Amino acid sequence: MALIVQKYGGTSVGSVERINAVAERVQACREAGDDIVVVVSAMSGETDRLLSLAKEINPHPHGRELDVVLSTGEQVTIGLLSMALEARGCPARSYTGAQVCIHTDGAHNKARILGIDDQRVRADLTAGRVVVVAGFQGVNDSGCITTLGRGGSDTTAVALAAALNADECHIFTDVDGVYTADPRVAPQARRLERITYEEMLEMASLGSKVLQIRSVEFASKYNVNLRVLSSFQGGSGTLIAEEVEDMEQAVISGIAHNKDEAKLTVVGVPDKPGIASHILGPIADANIEVDMIVQNVGVDNTTDFTFTVHRNDYDKALEILNQVASDLGAKRVNGDNKIIKISVVGVGMRSHAGIASKMFSALADEGINIMMISTSEIKISVVIAEKYLELGVRTLHSAFDLDAAEPEKA
């Protein structure tokens, strides 16, 4: 008998039919002998409805009051799911974040979980009940309702799993696991049976939106076995867990890509201390986030400074840079928003040399020019022209022996 925390997102509980389907699945797990704690999000669309109602009243709603309003979305779902379980003869009890003492700091709309009192949940489990907990919300020192920000339900589930020392935390989504690449781009992509926290964090930060980064960090910190599963089909999903030493580990776990970036270069900047902050200061002041940064030594005591931003910020960043370049006496500003970033990710990289050169030569063999390179301990990213997206991903997927014998269903 295992203790499992299950988390169902907004789409999985988006209608009465879907809620009934979740109840059926929970009941089946219960009857298989497991103790089940379920964390749910608001029904899909509900958080947006409440948010727009709030913004209509007050374009800049008070954080405390916004949390009072938004937290009702999950509260409705816990009640409905508990009813659905009871209707099936499966004893259940619902709890809001406050009721189950998900204690957070006071940062309304983006609170962080400080601790969970597991007494109440354990008592219900002992009494044979399924416990249904509202995700995304908690309570601060003063008894005010807080919310954890978008996607916070994943974090609630992981935090509960950690507090209860659960055997696994199952995150039900609309995909059936983590893939070696996006199957829409690379039909040969395979579902991974297992991936480490670090790899998952790199994949997530590179645009694979299977899990919230924060929940993976949380799982890593408390060593919670996290499993990504599909709400709509069967399968064992992908286990995200600690690195296992004796596991026969592939060198590369997956190929991630990101289509949301744009690249900007300040060409011919006089090379003196403080350039980076002179260029990136105004960009940060405009609340534009910077991803990759590369600086090359140039000729004549000048340098070229290149970085990437989100495509939505491209026009704004270009405008700022043109001003900055003229202030700095730089030659010109080049911009390109038809680029993509491709990354190879794998903890195996730590103990294997030659990954970078293998990556670069595979791309070169296809005539793909690399514009920028950035590396971390378990990841190598390159920026290439947008038109090479499919070719680049598929080439690397094959080069690192990730291709499935048969294409799997996405």
Next chain:
Amino acid sequence: MALIVQKYGGTSVGSVERINAVAERVQACREAGDDIVVVVSAMSGETDRLLSLAKEINPHPHGRELDVVLSTGEQVTIGLLSMALEARGCPARSYTGAQVCIHTDGAHNKARILGIDDQRVRADLTAGRVVVVAGFQGVNDSGCITTLGRGGSDTTAVALAAALNADECHIFTDVDGVYTADPRVAPQARRLERITYEEMLEMASLGSKVLQIRSVEFASKYNVNLRVLSSFQGGSGTLIAEEVEDMEQAVISGIAHNKDEAKLTVVGVPDKPGIASHILGPIADANIEVDMIVQNVGVDNTTDFTFTVHRNDYDKALEILNQVASDLGAKRVNGDNKIIKISVVGVGMRSHAGIASKMFSALADEGINIMMISTSEIKISVVIAEKYLELGVRTLHSAFDLDAAEPEKA
């Protein structure tokens, strides 16, 4: 400076515009120097939406879980109203029933308030804030959310006013006060400046649906000054309060009527002990509520037994009675669902003789036949044919000198 508890129902907070209008009114009261505690209902339609969602999941939803779902309606409103107040620069703070410790018994969906911890509200008032409390809900001994049942927001407001020893409790509705009669029936009806709890209870039980009976009982028990006002227009409304000895009291405060009743008579029942229970037992078993009951001594050791029920229950009651009458050896059953009940209500009745005869002769002068009579200490009710509704109400309104010099706006 007074402490006022204001309660706004679902229609008064039914849209963003309406919520803004409420915020404006609250702010004006605050700026006039009063301390304000606001109790709100769910936005109109919201409770029904949640209820039907719950019933779709489970036709007989678990009471505890239904309360978890239903209580979100008011929670949304408190957040939105607080935002609207803050947007106006009026400091406000919202509280759910649980947060402000509205302690109830455990009867989910129809809980009774046992006590309120006023510490938190007082602290906010002292800090200059408007306190916005969710009506209709509370928390039981085990920390579970409870609801008070329909109309419970009035009771929340009165209970808060009692706990805080407020100067007045204002109930904002879609009418501007309590009238001497229904203005749609009697154009000469006047708004009452003041009425006693007892009179209000009689009026309410007779079909004047201005206030929930339970909230008036609560106000009477704790001596809370209750004022009924319009959300949509000005005016001082009607004060419902203790009887004032030296007040120049009209003998009759108002003429109430009820169009929802139907009359049934078992004719020629053998007159022996236990008839009433033999007749009314099966009616009660069918969950049919009985209002007026009259038994006349007849001839030949038989009696006629007459009572009224809600019109919706008429057919069912008639069917049951036909069976009962045959069992009892009664002659026949007569039924009439084209009747109405008219009542004169007034505490002045206690010290004035001749009210009944004045009432009966006024009706007789208009040729209106009285079918049943029932009396209480401060009320006389008669059942007459439905076609005499307007004539009957207007005749009595004039006979007891209630007519306004000029017809008021309803």
